[in-house]
Amino acid sequence: MLHTRTTPAERRRALRAGLASGRLLRMPGALNPLTARLIQxxxxxxxxxxxxxxxxxxxxPxxxxTTSAEIAARAQQTARVTDLPVLVDADTGFGEPMNAARTVQLMEDAGLAGLHLEDQVNPKRCxxxxGKTVAPRAEMVRRVRAAVDARRDPDFLLMARTDARSVEGLPAAIDRARAYVDAGADAIFPEALADVSEYEAFRAAVDVPLLANLTEFGKTPLLDTATLENLGYNIALxxxxxxxIAMGAVEDGLRTLAAEGTQKSLLPRMQTRSRLYELLGYEEYAAFDSAVFDFTLPPGD
Ligand SMILES: C[C@](O)(C(=O)O)[C@H](CC(=O)O)C(=O)O
Ligand SMILES: [Mg+2]
Known part of the structure; x- marks a missing residue:
């Protein structure tokens, strides 16, 4: 009910402990606060x-x-309904180092457990x-330092992402990652690595937690969790x-509805009303007011 019983500080400590455990943490991207519940x-x-x-x-695209304030507002809605730590993508920090600094404070205030900042220039891209462009290394170092100085809770995780692999090559990307760690980054997100040997090279060169980005239809193989664990990675993203998944289902559903003139054939693919209510903890709200949950649903609904 209301769904979080933990404080942001507790969730930040949980993320730190998970990263220190050497275990691989599995981290799906939520669509919205409700899917964060399902992820939990x-x-x-x-x-x-x-x-x-x-x-x-x-x-x-x-x-x-999007702006840091828009993202912080959405992130806060998500952080409020889960006991899991939430890591947010803060892009380039939304401008100059001073913007990155403000972004850190906004995300801390939104109850998140951490963020990542990347070394692209604006406008950034996936x-x-x-055709990506990376900022000079010294500029990204200033961005990271500004973020570190702005942080008020030492447990808030500051992760630096480097996009340099596909722009300047692997050795340069590794050098940048090390410079970002020296500037105070707690963890590294090496973007768009091409194969397992590159994952190994990063692991051997950097001794802070590493994130593996398993985005589909991209430049990186979809390594499974056992492989990533053996490689010594800390987060599978x-x-x-x-x-x-959702957009595929929505598009298919819309086409079926348009073609068939009824949604009946789609029912087996839908989350039922009772499952939705269970996920929302609907029944528990009767503790506030017994009238809010005083109905029964037909079986299967
Ligand atoms: C991780 C990422 O930054 C994101 O915004 O989710 C994207 C993912 C994607 O576009 O597939 C990225 O890898 O740049
Ligand atoms: Mg992104």
């Missing part, structure tokens, strides 16, 4: 808020059109597209997986 119920370790998903949700 199905036993995942943490929730991700993807910039690509938040932009797509607004009907926008992932090119830095890390798995061609599925940033846009739920959006792609």
């Amino acid at each position: 119920e199905t036993g995942f370790d943490a929730v991700y808020l993807s910039g690509a998903v938040l932009a797509a949700d607004l009907g926008l 992932d090119i830095g059109l 890390g798995h597209l061609d 599925y940033p846009v997986t739920l959006l792609r």
Whole structure:
């Protein structure tokens, strides 16, 4: 009911402990607060808020059109309904180092467990597209330092992402990652690695937690959790997986409804009313007011 019984500080400590455990944390990207509930119920370790998903949700491409305040507002809604730590994609920090600093404080206030900042220039683009441009290394170092200085809760995780692999090559990407760690980054997100040997090279070169981005239809193989665990990675990220599944189902459903003139054939593919209510903890609200849950549903509904 109301769905979170933990404080942001507890969730930040849980994420830190999970990363220190050496276990692989599995982190799907939520579509919205409700799917964050489902991510928790199905036993995942943490929730991700993807910039690509938040932009797509607004009907926008992932090119830095969304603002830090918009993302913080959405993120806060999500953090309020889960006991899992939530990691948010803060893109480039939305401007200069001072914007990155403000972004950190907004995300801390939104109850998140951490964020990642990337080294692209604005307008940024999806890390798995061609033609990206990365900021000079010294500029990203300033971005990371500004974020570190702005943080008030030392448990809030500051992860640096480097997009340099597909722009400057693997050795340069590794050098950048090390510079970002020296600037205070707690963890590294090496974007768009091409194969397992590149995952190994990053693991050997960097001794902070590492995230593997398993986005579909991108440049990286979809490694499974056993492989990633053996590689010594700390986070398996599925940033846009739920959006792609949901949008596939929605599109099929709309076509069926249009073609058949009724949704009857779609019923077996729908989440039932009772399952939705269970997920919402609807019945528990009767503790506030017994009149809010005083109906019964036909079997199967
Ligand atoms: C992780 C990512 O930054 C995101 O916004 O979810 C994207 C994912 C994607 O576009 O597939 C990225 O990898 O750039
Ligand atoms: Mg992104």
